[in-house]
Amino acid sequence: MTDLDTNDAHHDGSIAAARSSVRLAPYVAGGVAVIAALFVLLLAVSDTGDKATRSPLLGKAAPAIVGTGFRGESFDLDLSRGKWVIVNFFSTTCVPCQQEHSELVDLEARHRAAADLAMVSVTFEDRPAAVQAFFAANGGSWPVLLNDTGKVAISYGVTAVPESYLIAPSGLVAVKVVGGITADRIDEYIASFGG
Numbered sequence: 575m576t577d578l579d580t581n582d583a584h585h586d587g588s589i590a591a592a593r594s595s596v597r598l599a600p601y602v603a604g605g606v607a608v609i610a611a612l613f614v615l616l617l618a619v620s621d622t623g624d625k626a627t628r629s630p631l632l633g634k635a636a637p638a639i640v641g642t643g644f645r646g647e648s649f650d651l652d653l654s655r656g657k658w659v660i661v662n663f664f665s666t667t668c669v670p671c672q673q674e675h676s677e678l679v680d681l682e683a684r685h686r687a688a689a690d691l692a693m694v695s696v697t698f699e700d701r702p703a704a705v706q707a708f709f710a711a712n713g714g715s716w717p718v719l720l721n722d723t724g725k726v727a728i729s730y731g732v733t734a735v736p737e738s739y740l741i742a743p744s745g746l747v748a749v750k751v752v753g754g755i756t757a758d759r760i761d762e763y764i765a766s767f768g769g
Contacts, residue, residue: 626763629731629739629750636661636741637729639694643717644706651741654692658685658764659741662693662755663732665700666708671736674754679713681757691764692716696723698735742767 631637639651639661651659662678664671678693685691693716697705702720709718719726730739740749740763749763 626749627752629747631730631739631747632750633746635745636739636747637726639696639719639726641717641719641721641723641726643694644702644709644720645718647717649694649717649719651694652745654741655745656743657689658691658743660691660693660755660760661730661739661741662695663698663727663730663735663737664695665698665735666704667700668698668735670754672708674736674756675708675712675714677754677756678716681755681760682714682716684757684761694719696726698723698727698732740764 636651636659639649642648651661660678660681664674666672678695681691682693695714695716695718697718697720700720705718705720730737734752736752736754738751738755739747740751740760742748748767751759
């Protein structure tokens with residue numbers, strides 16, 4: 575076999591390998607697309623709640639919240655001193671917000687007799703009619719602020735919902751939770767602070 579024959583054989587092998595790669599490319603790309611889609615699906619349906627996170631507000635006085643709920647009830651965070659307070663930022667279009675709502679209703683019921691917990695929901699880029707319909711269908715009797723809520727969200731540093739803050743009876747921010755909350759976890763946080 576001459577050098578020319580060897581080069582031709584090598585060249586033919588390279589062409590065959592290239593053709594094989596071209597035939598496999600759609601399958602490899604399809605496999606990568608399937609894996610990426612499964613990863614996105616996993617993120618979409620995974621539990622993203624109960625993640626206490628850092629905040630510059632922790633240990634500091636909670637920013638003021640004053641307003642009127644859609645039922646006409648007034649809310650002033652300062653008047654809730656002496657109680658634990660959940661400040662919940664939400665939107666009716668947010669799936670984790672919808673999922674956590676029954677937990678908020680449960681939390682409210684658990685603390686009703688002791689009257690040691692107050693709650694307020696602050697809408698985040700939502701329509702008043704949608705919020706009213708959501709609470710009518712899903713329960714919850716705590717104040718829900720609809721107007722001028724952007725200022726409150728900015729003062730708490732909210733970038734996405736759901737996001738909740740647990741305010742201690744002293745008025746200091748105790749915990750920031752990103753994602754949906756559960757009644758059990760909030761009670762654990764309260765217990766960990768001796769409440």
